Amino acid sequence: MIISEEIQEFLLKDALDRFIRYVQIWTTSDIKSASFPSTENQLELGKLLSKELKDLGLENIVHDKFGYVYAGLPPSKGFENVKPIGFIAHLDTSQAVSGKDVKPVIHRNYDGRDIKFSQNKEITLSIADSPQLEKYIGLDIITTQGDTLLGADNKAGIAEIMAACTAWQKFPELKHGPITVCFTPDEEIGRGTRKIKKKFLPEICYTLDGSEMGQLEIECFDAWGASIKFKGLNVHPGYAKNLMINAIHIASRFLSELPEAESPEHTEDREGFYHLMNLEGDEEEATATLILRDFELKKNQKRMKYLENLKNLYELRYPGLKIELNFLHQYQNMLTFLEKEQKAIDLAKNAIELADLEVKIHSIRGGTDGTKLSEKGVPTPNIFAGGMLFHSRKEYIPTLALQKAAEVIIYLAELWTKK
């Protein structure tokens, strides 16, 4: 199946119209808030989307008190036995920059020159900020007025999923199995899956929360936390000879033995690191907090072994010193779960190619909601939503990305209908 020009044009128009509407609804989440969702206004967008989903003929719509929206699209006739899949996007935007009173601006036929902002003369958006812009010359680019973020992260994802639902309703030739749509609150503050109801989700889901057009993310860090406690002995410094065991001083020596090249500031792509986040204490006791990151569990295990060897060495070097070493596995590389569902990855690649884009496999140097969902038993690769320079006043998206991501959703659903 090829998506016709008519449907492509429809997707562009529908997704763009939705995107412009959704970004104007203020949904910044708040890490300091103890309530769930962290901000009331996320419920407003959820309410609007629930209504729109209902009007589009989706069923079993739930908008729960935590702000999650779930909806089911019945399968095309004859495709009742196809494996159900889900599409997920998040409602909130980052606190990094204001998301209130967003006024999107469309720059038609982008000419490659610096983009200026009406509400902020201090900044411009140029190819130096985002090399991808060069590829987008000739396209329509959406930016802000320079005083807020845009919120393409993740309202582009929402608009694309909604546009696909609209197309499924309007063009019955687009075949699909049972589809679940889910919109989540508080992703940006790390709570996006905390109250998600797994029973409402199918066995395979896709988040539309990636960045550049064509991108597919199937891998994230294997992540560990480490805490190292140094227990020394304090004595009056004037009478400390052969007695004092200065915990904080020894701790700083110990930490200086970590390989400098394996730190966040010296690594990129697939390289892992040790990252010292905090060191506090005194002569008596000192505690260091670190994180260890890598794409391969084995490499993190080597780092843990290195720390254990250092502990043994330091306890020998400073008799009386005690070092307590504790590791906590924070999250696992989602590839370990996705590998068991190779089909979910392969079909996503196929769908991106069918949308006439080059597939860009990208490894996330962090974690996502998809990571946590994959861990909970719902393998969830992350597909591009098209927005660039997230969490910034310079955030932008080419309108074509809205159409292309919607196409990918439609192709993907169709591919799942085939054996």
Ligand SMILES: [Zn+2]
């Ligand atoms: Zn996001």
